[in-house]
Amino acid sequence: MSEPFNRETLETIRDIIRETMPGNVAIALLIKISPDYMVHKNIPSFIMLFIFIATIISIELWMFLSVINYLSKLRLRRATVSFVIFIFWLSLFIALTVRYINMFSAV
Structure with a gap:
């Protein structure tokens, strides 16, 4: 029986977490x-x-570009799922930015 994640995939996921943690x-x-x-x-x-x-x-752009570099190392199926999850995660930051832009226009 094969493992769901091989060592290279787990190292890539670890690298993604390390890259995005300072931005978060x-x-x-x-x-x-x-x-x-x-x-x-x-x-x-x-x-x-x-x-x-x-x-x-x-910060949003920096995290987006750093994660995109690592997605190619994942297998295609996992990369697609990871990209969709990342887009949902990024939409939270975009919503936050829109909120502060609204505050900016109200000043």
Whole structure:
């Protein structure tokens, strides 16, 4: 009986987790500190909100590109399923970005 995952597949999954973990931590940290500088509607808050949105978008793109590089190492079926799961995961960050863009337009 064959194993569901071979060693190379497990190492690829480990590498994907290692690549995305700093991005997840960075986004969680940005979400944690975001209410602190969005209390007042003045020019510095406006600038910080713009930097915040640009940072979130940059992190999303960095994680997307780093994971795409590893998907080719997985088998085709698992790569397709992994890509679909990754798109759902990425849509959460896109929804978060849209939320902050709406806040940006309300300032």
